[in-house]
Amino acid sequence: MAVGVYLRVSTEEQRERQSIATQRDFGVRYCDLHQMPVYETYSDDGLSGTIPLELRPAGIRLLNDARQRKFEQLLVFKLDRLGRDTRLILNAVAELEKYGVRVRSMTEEFDTATATGRLMLTMLSGFAAHERELIRERSVAGTNRLAEEGAWLGGIVPYGYRKQGEKRDARIAISTDPIPGFDLSEADVVSTIFRMSAVERKSCQRIADHLNRACIPCGSAASANPSRDGKRNRRMAAVWRPSHVRNMIVNRTYMGEHVFGKRTKNQNRRLIVRAVPPIVSEQIFQAAQQVLKANRIICRGNAREPFLLRSLIKCGLCGLTFSGMRMKAQREYYYRCNGRQCARGLYGLSGKKCPSKSLNGEYVERLVWADIESFLRNPGELLERLRERVNMREGELQRRQKELADLAERLQQKTIETDRVLALFRRGRIDEATLDQQLDLIRAESDSLQVEIKTATRALSAEDRVARLQSAEALLATLRSRLEGPIPFELKRKIVEILVERVQANIVERFGVQQSELLIAYRFNEPDEPAPLILPRSYRMASRSRPPDDLNTLGDHLRRRRLVLRLLQRHVAEQIGVTKATVHNWETNRSNPSFRDMPAIIRFLGYDPTPASTEWAVRLVQARTRLGLSQKESAHRIGVDPSTLARWERGDREPKRDLAGLASTFLTTAEAVSLPTS
Numbered sequence: 248m249a250v251g252v253y254l255r256v257s258t259e260e261q262r263e264r265q266s267i268a269t270q271r272d273f274g275v276r277y278c279d280l281h282q283m284p285v286y287e288t289y290s291d292d293g294l295s296g297t298i299p300l301e302l303r304p305a306g307i308r309l310l311n312d313a314r315q316r317k318f319e320q321l322l323v324f325k326l327d328r329l330g331r332d333t334r335l336i337l338n339a340v341a342e343l344e345k346y347g348v349r350v351r352s353m354t355e356e357f358d359t360a361t362a363t364g365r366l367m368l369t370m371l372s373g374f375a376a377h378e379r380e381l382i383r384e385r386s387v388a389g390t391n392r393l394a395e396e397g398a399w400l401g402g403i404v405p406y407g408y409r410k411q412g413e414k415r416d417a418r419i420a421i422s423t424d425p426i427p428g429f430d431l432s433e434a435d436v437v438s439t440i441f442r443m444s445a446v447e448r449k450s451c452q453r454i455a456d457h458l459n460r461a462c463i464p465c466g467s468a469a470s471a472n473p474s475r476d477g478k479r480n481r482r483m484a485a486v487w488r489p490s491h492v493r494n495m496i497v498n499r500t501y502m503g504e505h506v507f508g509k510r511t512k513n514q515n516r517r518l519i520v521r522a523v524p525p526i527v528s529e530q531i532f533q534a535a536q537q538v539l540k541a542n543r544i545i546c547r548g549n550a551r552e553p554f555l556l557r558s559l560i561k562c563g564l565c566g567l568t569f570s571g572m573r574m575k576a577q578r579e580y581y582y583r584c585n586g587r588q589c590a591r592g593l594y595g596l597s598g599k600k601c602p603s604k605s606l607n608g609e610y611v612e613r614l615v616w617a618d619i620e621s622f623l624r625n626p627g628e629l630l631e632r633l634r635e636r637v638n639m640r641e642g643e644l645q646r647r648q649k650e651l652a653d654l655a656e657r658l659q660q661k662t663i664e665t666d667r668v669l670a671l672f673r674r675g676r677i678d679e680a681t682l683d684q685q686l687d688l689i690r691a692e693s694d695s696l697q698v699e700i701k702t703a704t705r706a707l708s709a710e711d712r713v714a715r716l717q718s719a720e721a722l723l724a725t726l727r728s729r730l731e732g733p734i735p736f737e738l739k740r741k742i743v744e745i746l747v748e749r750v751q752a753n754i755v756e757r758f759g760v761q762q763s764e765l766l767i768a769y770r771f772n773e774p775d776e777p778a779p780l781i782l783p784r785s786y787r788m789a790s791r792s793r794p795p796d797d798l799n800t801l802g803d804h805l806r807r808r809r810l811v812l813r814l815l816q817r818h819v820a821e822q823i824g825v826t827k828a829t830v831h832n833w834e835t836n837r838s839n840p841s842f843r844d845m846p847a848i849i850r851f852l853g854y855d856p857t858p859a860s861t862e863w864a865v866r867l868v869q870a871r872t873r874l875g876l877s878q879k880e881s882a883h884r885i886g887v888d889p890s891t892l893a894r895w896e897r898g899d900r901e902p903k904r905d906l907a908g909l910a911s912t913f914l915t916t917a918e919a920v921s922l923p924t925s
């Protein structure tokens with residue numbers, strides 16, 4: 248039966264003047280001697296034994312022929328021709344045995360068909376395991392030794408450092424080269440961060456804000472030559488984040504202590520602490536840790552407080568979400584735009600903070616809940632209109648789906664067009680300018696197609712929503728039944744989550760005062776519909792600075808004027824000459840101003856708040872109010888008896904003849920009292 252002969256010489260062996268010819272000659276003689284017909288001689292010339300047999304060119308052919316049973320014995324010059332370590336030899340032998348091919352060494356006592364050969368095979372496998380273990384230990388020991396010596400063995404080089412040297416000579420060194428476009432080096436930035444934290448006791452957020460304002464590139468930005476210098480090669484967020492700053496502050500590398508092996512998954516792996524050049528002193532480092540710890544205790548953001556509108560209020564100015572927050576030692580809580588806390592979002596781009604107003608939590612929650620409750624108690628109309636909508640849209644749904652499919656196909660067409668134009672360019676049929684022009688044209692077209700697709704998709708999903716809401720009928724009914732009696736917070740929050748998509752907080756100006764306005768978008772409002780199913784109601788927030796909408800009392804007038812002028816009650820009190828408490832009582836309609844205060848009040852308002860009239864009674868009272876006179880004083884001024892004036896003011900009588908003349912003169916005088924122009 249035929250045999251195969253396998254020959255291999257590595258490049259090193261070639262240098263040592265061992266040649267494939269030597270092995271081939273030996274093989275020929277061996278086969279002659281044992282009278283074995285040779286099917287084929289496979290030779291891998293200049294190939295290392297570390298390459299598995301199935302990856303060597305001749306090895307591939309050999310295994311193929313073995314699979315096809317072209318021979319049933321494989322002869323090798325020595326076992327190590329199959330592989331340099333026992334693992335490779337065993338793999339090769341096992342592979343060949345699978346096809347019923349026995350392996351025989353021409354120079355060693357090894358034949359897998361003999362008992363001795365089998366024994367040797369068993370021993371070999373024992374050795375293989377042992378060898379593997381040894382190799383691993385040796386490599387771990389080697390790595391550890393290198394690590395202890397301070398070699399940088401790969402991984403992302405911390406910000407502020409750069410890699411120097413290669414392989415076992417690699418070290419990390421402080422990066423003192425200025426960052427392109429700045430007079431600062433990365434190490435300077437690290438120092439700044441630690442100084443701001445340890446000395447100025449700034450929070451990570453403030454430090455990140457500072458770095459972003461200074462436009463200092465973030466450490467995780469991509470580096471020019473990622474694979475060589477150990478910096479990230481993936482483009483990361485280009486801004487500093489508080490978490491990023493925090494991670495730097497707790498990194499002991501910066502005080503000269505690098506821990507090797509802390510990211511390993513192997514539990515038994517020894518951590519190696521080795522010295523690296525420090526950027527900050529240990530004292531500064533420890534101080535920064537203290538500040539971090541202190542800031543953490545003060546920070547109450549971690550406590551998940553039950554805010555009814557959590558993550559639902561969106562800022563109308565910058566688009567970020569409002570977060571619920573409770574100040575220390577305050578009963579009240581607020582919702583505040585996340586863009587106000589630090590430079591983030593739309594305004595953050597230019598280093599500013601969002602100018603939105605915070606909302607009084609209790610008040611806004613009460614308003615939103617009242618709105619929800621109002622239609623939960625009476626959902627009939629809502630459901631009726633929902634049903635109408637769904638019925639009407641049955642046919643339209645199909646039309647829209649087809650429309651969307653068409654749009655998608657047209658967009659696909661644009662991709663093909665791009666390929667065509669590129670092909671023309673590649674073949675030199677069009678020049679670069681034409682290429683650009685064509686590509687711009689195609690891009691513009693596909694952009695507009697994409698917009699159309701988005702709109703169409705949204706319209707379709709609106710359909711889904713309506714359909715989904717059909718089944719919400721039962722839900723609404725259940726919810727309504729739960730409204731009787733106190734509602735636990737969790738249920739309330741659930742209801743809000745089910746119904747409210749978002750609450751947009753806008754700023755509007757009324758009476759010259761900026762106020763918050765809330766637009767509640769319910770889930771059943773259609774997104775693209777200008778007139779929503781249920782009009783989102785707008786509220787003017789009754790924070791303390793809410794001017795009254797209706798001016799019914801003198802107090803209302805005072806309050807509005809004060810807020811328009813952006814004054815405090817204290818300031819108004821000074822102007823009018825009363826106490827702050829008095830102004831407060833007037834504004835809250837707990838008391839009315841006396842006639843003595845009226846001239847000052849009218850001066851402050853800039854107008855007489857009482858409506859103009861043609862009646863003697865009203866005009867007489869108005870006139871003396873404006874002058875700040877009592878009825879008695881007023882009667883004296885006119886020159887009549889107080890009881891007569893009293894009768895006039897009550898409307899029992901009207902001034903007649905020469906008394907009417909006197910009264911007119913008095914009215915003219917009073918009206919002539921100049922009012923400050925507002």
Ligand SMILES: [Zn+2]
Pocket residue numbers: 562563564565566567584585586587601602603
């Ligand atoms: Zn905002």
